[in-house]
Amino acid sequence: MASLDQVLAQLTALHPKKIDLGLERIERVLKALGNPHLRLPPAIHIAGTNGKGSTTAFLRAMVEAEGKTAHVYTSPHLVRFNERITLASKEISNSTLLNVLERVMEANAGQPLSFFEATTAAAFLAFSETHADYALIEVGLGGRYDATNVFDPIASVITPINYDHAEFLGRDLAKIAREKAGIVKDNVPVFAGRQEDLVSAVLRNEAAKHRAPIQFLTEDFRAYREQDRMVFDADDVLMDLPKPALIGSHQIDNAGVAIATARAIGISDEAIGKGLSKVIWPARLQSLTTGLYADMVADSNGELWLDGGHNPHAAAALADAMAELQDRSERVLILIMGILGNKDAGKFLDKFTGLASSVIAVDIPGSPALAPETIKELAENRGMIGQVAENLTDAVQRAINTGEALSREAVSDTITPPRILICGSLYLAGQVLSA
Known part of the structure; x- marks a missing residue:
């Protein structure tokens, strides 16, 4: 029986490109697996240039403080590949990970499939077979043609958009914003972080095409530090909250977007406060x-x-x-x-x-x-x-x-x-x- 490391190594040989944006290959494999991406719990899709991982971590902490469980998919990992897939609030075990990866390889039947596409399919397969209350799924790169963009979320989150991965997304900020806004779905609410004016205009336009209500940090809701506390301010609420456990003023922004999203899906104010103070996200300050x-x-x-x-x-x-x-x-x-x-x-x-x-x-x-x-x-x-x-x-x-x-x-x-x-x-x- 192959080891986990051997299977991960085999996956890298299926496609010559580490990253190859497009949905045809993953849709083919997911269909062969019985479409597990259509059997996810209520899911939130998170895109953006910076802050995706931190915002996901805040959301996870808030969901879990509510006494709920969450599947979480992020990338890349820091030490162990297993970090990328959280199954019902626990890091996926080696045996479960090996099982879903081997099934993906079998379903793929040796055809071209990028490493990220294979691991995304494996994550969806694992998520579909284990109960959780929510799924938090982070985009790998871009949005529109990212391998994760195959499911219908209950909310879309777009963290600050800026220049990165120019070899894949180019150097046109408006085009980058349109690609990341590709996760927006019909009538699904969008929560956006602090953006440049050009990016905000693009996001508004893309949301309007999908009749998706969109809220922006600094316009529709606000988050700021006050002494040693954090304040979240929206039209219907003023919340006095603990300072986030993640350090830096940018984490106040990330927390603000997470709070707006968490409130929209029914997470209580008490759980939001607990989540802020308990969140963990390694290698971020x-x-x-x-x-x-x-x-x-x-x-x-x-x-x-x-x-x-x-x-x-x-x-x-x-x-x-x-x-x-x-x-x-x-x-x-x-x-x-x-x-x-x-x-x-x-x-x-x-x-x-x-x-x-x-x-x-x-x-x-x-x-x-x-x-x-x-x-x-x-x-x-x-x-x-x-x-x-x-x-x-x-x-x-x-x-x-x-x-x-x-x-x-x-x-x-x-x-x-x-x-x-x-x-x-x-x-x-x-x-x-x-x-």
């Missing part, structure tokens, strides 16, 4: 306090943060959060950065100009990463001290040493341990968490 690298930094009394954001829009939110931390407690900020070669590393670093003192570049083994030497040069062009590390352990030690050195003007000055942020890639984040 995560304070690392355990593990190899956290132990290294703890010995120096520094801070270690981890975030998987990998595009300029995500970098802006991340830099804002780091600036907030600096206002509360000033420390030298050192970035440890690895990023894929198809990302705009220069614009990512632009957001940290004047905030980060040094960038230590690392490779991401097993991924098509940008050369660390290139990251170093980009950092130096922006006035930051650039370094190249051999590996993550070397990078963390360099960050500690560099931060301590930069924190004092004279040898006799007191050392202030640095604030270290590992960033640039979810693949890099996964390696940090698996160490």
Whole structure:
């Protein structure tokens, strides 16, 4: 009997492209499987450029605080593939995952099928055979032609839209918005995060075509921090809520969209508050306090943060959060950065100009990463001290040493341990968490 790793490896060989947008292949396989996507519990579809995963995590936490269960499909994973599929509020077991993947392979009969299409079909198959109260399904890439776009949701969520995956979606923001709005269905309500004016106009137009009522953060509902609490404000309600457990002002926005959606599907105000305070979503402005690298930094009394954001829009939110931390407690900020070669590393670093003192570049083994030497040069062009590390352990030690050195003007000055942020890639984040 094949192992889970062997089956996952076999799936990568079915189609030459890792990503190939289109619905024909997955619809063929789903039909051969008996159309499991038509037997889902009430489902919410989540698209967008940034914040999809966090908004999904908020929704899951709120549903579960209500005493309900949720199937959840997200991507990519950080450490184990199983993280992508939550079955009735529990991570899918190896045996169940292996079973549905093998059935997908059998139904596919060796025909072309991308890895993501195969795993999406497997998730739908698992979801159709286990009871849950809701399904929360995150788009992989785009929307209109994403493999997840084959079911009828009870609500559609569109988080902030910006530039990313240019090789698949292009560099036309209006076109990107139209593609992501492809998840909008007839008469199904849409809840949208903070958007640029052009994007808002596109989303309104697409929603109107489908007679889908659409609500926007900042227009139809609002979410903001007030002292150490969060306020959600809509025409029919003013809610005083706990501050979200996920850090950063952008998470207030993500929480606001989740709250609007949760209220629409009948989640109680009490469960919404509990969900905000209990939500967990690793590698999103995560304070690392355990593990190899956290132990290294703890010995120096520094801070270690981890975030998987990998595009300029995500970098802006991340830099804002780091600036907030600096206002509360000033420390030298050192970035440890690895990023894929198809990302705009220069614009990512632009957001940290004047905030980060040094960038230590690392490779991401097993991924098509940008050369660390290139990251170093980009950092130096922006006035930051650039370094190249051999590996993550070397990078963390360099960050500690560099931060301590930069924190004092004279040898006799007191050392202030640095604030270290590992960033640039979810693949890099996964390696940090698996160490």
